[in-house]
Each structure stands twice: as structure tokens, then as C-alpha cells.
Amino acid sequence: MSDMKRDIVALSVGIALFAAALLVPENMAVLRFVLFLLAFAVSGAEVIANAFKGILRGNVFNENTLMVIAAIGAFCIREYGEAVFVVLFYRVGEMFEDYAVRKSRKSIREVMAICPEYANLLVDGQIRRVDPDEAAVGDTILVSVGEKVPLDGIVTDGESFVDTSALTGESVPRKVGVNDEILSGCINKNAALQIKVTKTFEASTVSRILELVESASARKSSSEKFITKFAKYYTPVVLVCALLLAVVPPLLMEGAAFSDYVYRALSFLVVSCPCALVISVPLAFFGGIGAAAKKGVLIKGGNYLETLSKAENAVFDKTGTLTKGSFSVRRITPAGMDEAELLELTAHAENVSLHPIAQSIKEAYGRSVDISRIGTSEEMAGYGVKTVVDGRTVLAGNTKLMKTIGADCHDNGEGTYVHIAVDGRYAGNILIADEIKSDAKNGIALLKKAGIRKTFMLTGDTGRTAEKIAGQLGIDCVKSELLPHEKVAELEKILADAKGKTVYVGDGINDAPVLARADVGIAMGALGSDAAVEAADIVIMTDEVAKIETAVRIARKTMRIAGQNIVFSVAVKVGILILCSLNIVGMDVAVFGDVGVMVLAVLNSFRVLK
16 A cells, blocks of 8 residues: 555544544543544554654654644643644645645656666667667667667667657657757657667766756755754744743742643644744745756756846857857858868868867868878867868968958858968958747847846857847847857856846856856756756756746746745744734644644645646
């Protein structure tokens, strides 16, 4: 029998015994007492067990201990019905809590379920089923219809649709074919695929997601830390107050009965239990992380969720973040040589670079690069490359690189220009164009609507291109032609002048330092570099700009709900504590002040899942 079913049975039996005891006439006192005692034992067995476990572990001051002390005290003053009512209502509250936690964990369990159990390794035409971590980079695996893709790779044979909903939250299947990249965790829907492995299991997308989700709960927000510390010191204080309330007035006030003030103290003890705060606030954050995961937004901890809720400034990288990062050569303009020669030299010079611009030039060249023709090569971050090709020194990069040799060249804002110089003489340029992401403009507009006051773009691209893209997207401030360390310096200035928190959104290796420095770093995870994903606090698995607003909205809703729970719980408890002390209300209202408030706060936490 599952824990949930066992709890329901115990609670049902306890309620039945409690109801039977209430129906027994008062002149049958022994039978009435036995039924109440049985009801207490059946429904409160777990509470009593947890209280003793806590005491044995040194955690004396917990909500279970408070419940047991209050119930035993009520038996001692012959308030049998209220003693049983305390544990019954408390168990009902715990069941609501368990249900809420299961609901919150459902989204995260769905993410955890993406982990593949095996990989079909193709060796000499034979299929061998192995653990995913046994496959190496360069191996070929077969993924049949309905199977999960176990490792990141490139499709070498076959064409199919894959379900990426577990990774991105998007329900529309994506078509993949030969030479297309495919991510682990996807489900193959239509036809068998052969895939060449490009990353080991430890470095694959699915492993990174699992690691992020598993570590999220370990990073508590300041609100959660405050509640934990508050409960630790609050509980012994209220125990002392309850003891003083039971003992001091009867000793100092003539005619005051011990039984009366013991009852007041027990009621005080019940209502003072901080379980509503201890449970509902972390539950709100847990629900927020789960709700975001369901939308394809992985948040690494409650602390980042809390910081994101206070964001008022958003800073963006350009390439791969606001644009697709899929460059293509649009125009070749030679100076002193023909187009074919200029493209050939540039493709060989850019062979060492992994930048998308370099890749687009090699694709436009359309042939294999002859490594034997290439001598020494140096990639200069923020400038370009310097490579010896056929004994000639080729420089390929931006206008800043050309200025180092005194070449006078300009960009006109049509796109990104790669300028080329051979043996110190300007040889022409290649125009590379990138496309703005389809949802980027809407994503920026949604962020502003959500309360982001100012947007910035920091890019290494040329001024004209950056200004043009910023104007199209509605970005407020642009800083262009920045080297990686200059991006950090610009972000420092923004942080110094900004009101509220600042988020930085990027995807490249050179974005890792800036992501780490921002109040909240957001990485475009599906296509982003490993370094960017590791440095970021939040990962957008869909690479959609609009999902940033989704994350902000979830964060703010989570904080609103956590705040409501804190204010509501404290206000109701303080009010009932005063009323219990003055003997205006009894144990029944005290129980509502504890468990009833907890149930309402937990139900309120449910709203973050919507």
C-alpha cells in the first residue's frame, strides 16, 4: 500500500472513531475516553513517531513536537475531543501539503524522465545495446521510432520528426535530416535515424539539464533562508511563552485556575506552530521552478528566481541571442584580386575559428580546406584571425584589425563585414548577413510591458549593423565593437547606474564572464556554448527571446504568492495568539490558526503552477 493510501485509511479510521466517541453519551465516560484515545493513536501515530525521531536527532523544536505536547496537554485537562481534533486537522493539513509537493514535482519529474536508458551502438553493421555513457565521440548510434535520442550528435542517415517537448516545452515536432544537429532527450517519432555522436553523455544536453534540475533545490532564496532561521529561534521562544502563560497568572492572580491557564497555554502553543510559513514559502519557490521547467526555462535555484523578480534592466548579446547566428555570405568585394581567390584565402585563414561567421565563409567556399597550405595561425578575440596561407600573411576580421596595418575601410550597416588584408595590403571584404530571430521584437516588447525599464545590447559587431538591429527591435541603448573584457566593463557601468536588478542574456563562450557578473545571467541553452550554460543562472532551452518574459512573470508571481503567505500567516497567528491568551477563543480556533492557515497558504501556493 502506498504512503498516500495508508494515510487516507488511517485518517478515515481516526475520523470514524472520533465521530463514534462524540456520539457516546457522557455517562459512559470510560468508553468515550477509550474511543477518543484510539482515534488519537490511529490518526496521530505518524505525528508522534516524527516528534520522537526529531527529538532523538536533536531537533526538539519542530511542529510535530508542538502538536504532541498540545494534544497530550489537552488529554491531561480532559479536553479529549479537542486533543483528537488537533491531530486530525493537522494530518489533513499534511495531506494537502503532500499533494501540493507532488503537483509541484510533476513538471520536474517530466524533465527528469528525459534521461535515456540505453544507446543502440552500430559496430560493423551490428547493433549493440550499451549504456549511453559507453558511447564515444565519433561513434554511430541508431535511434528507432519511439526511442529517446541518448546523445547529442549529427544525423548521418534518415529523416524524421522529433518531439522536443521534454527539452523545450514546445509541442510541435521538429523535422531533422542528414547533417542536422540533434539533441539528446528528444523522442524520434517517424523513422529510424543514424546519428554520429558529437558529445559524450556527460557533456550532452540531457545530462546538463538533469544536473541543473537536481541542483536547483539546493540554492535557497533569501526568503527561504529567513523562514528556516525564523522557525529555528521562534519555536523555543513560543514554548517558553506558553509555559509562562500556564504558570505565572495562577501564581500571581487570586482565583485564577491552573486548568484554565494550562488550556490557554495549550491553545497558544497550537496556534504558534510556524508550519504554515515553513511549508508554504519553500513550496511556492519549488512550484515556480517546476512551472518554469514546464515552459522550457531551467532556473538553477530559488535565489535566482527571487533576484529575477526584481529585474528592471535587460542586457543582450546580439549574435545567437537576438539573431539566429546562422550567417551566410551575401557579397564578396575584392580589391586587387578576383572573388574566387579572395574567398579561397579567407576560408583557409578562418579554418582555425569556430565562430559562426568563419563557418559561413567555409560553407560558401564549398570545398575542403587544404591543411598543408596553412602555416601558423592565431585567433585574436574581438579582432579576427591572422594566418599564414601559402607563405602569405592573411588578416581576416573587423575594421579594428585593419587599422592595425593602417588600412582605411568602412562598413555601411548592411550586415557584418569581414575585411581581408594580404601581406599588409587591403584585399577586399566579404559581407556576411545574419537574420533577426522571429520572436525577438515581440520578446523585447513583452519585457518592456512586464516592467523592464531599459534594454541594452552589447556586441562585438560594427556600430552601423548594431544600431540598425537595435532600431528594428526597439532596444534603448547600444554599445558595439566590444572585446570580451570590454563587455564586462560596460556591464559594470550599467550595474553601477541601474535601479533594480540587471539580467544579461547571451549564448557564446565570450559571454560567460558577463553572464557570471550580471545579477542574473540567462543563457540560450539549446544552441548556446557549454561555458555560457555553466556560467548562467537561468537557461532558456528553446532559444526564444519571448521566454525571458515568461521567466520574469513566473518569478514575480512566485514572489507575490510567497509574500502573501508570509503576511497572511503572521497576521492570522498574531491575532489568534492574542485571543487565546485572553481566553476569548479556544482550542478549535487555535487549530484553525495553525493547520487551517497552513492549508490556505499551501492552496495559495498552487497558483504558481498555473
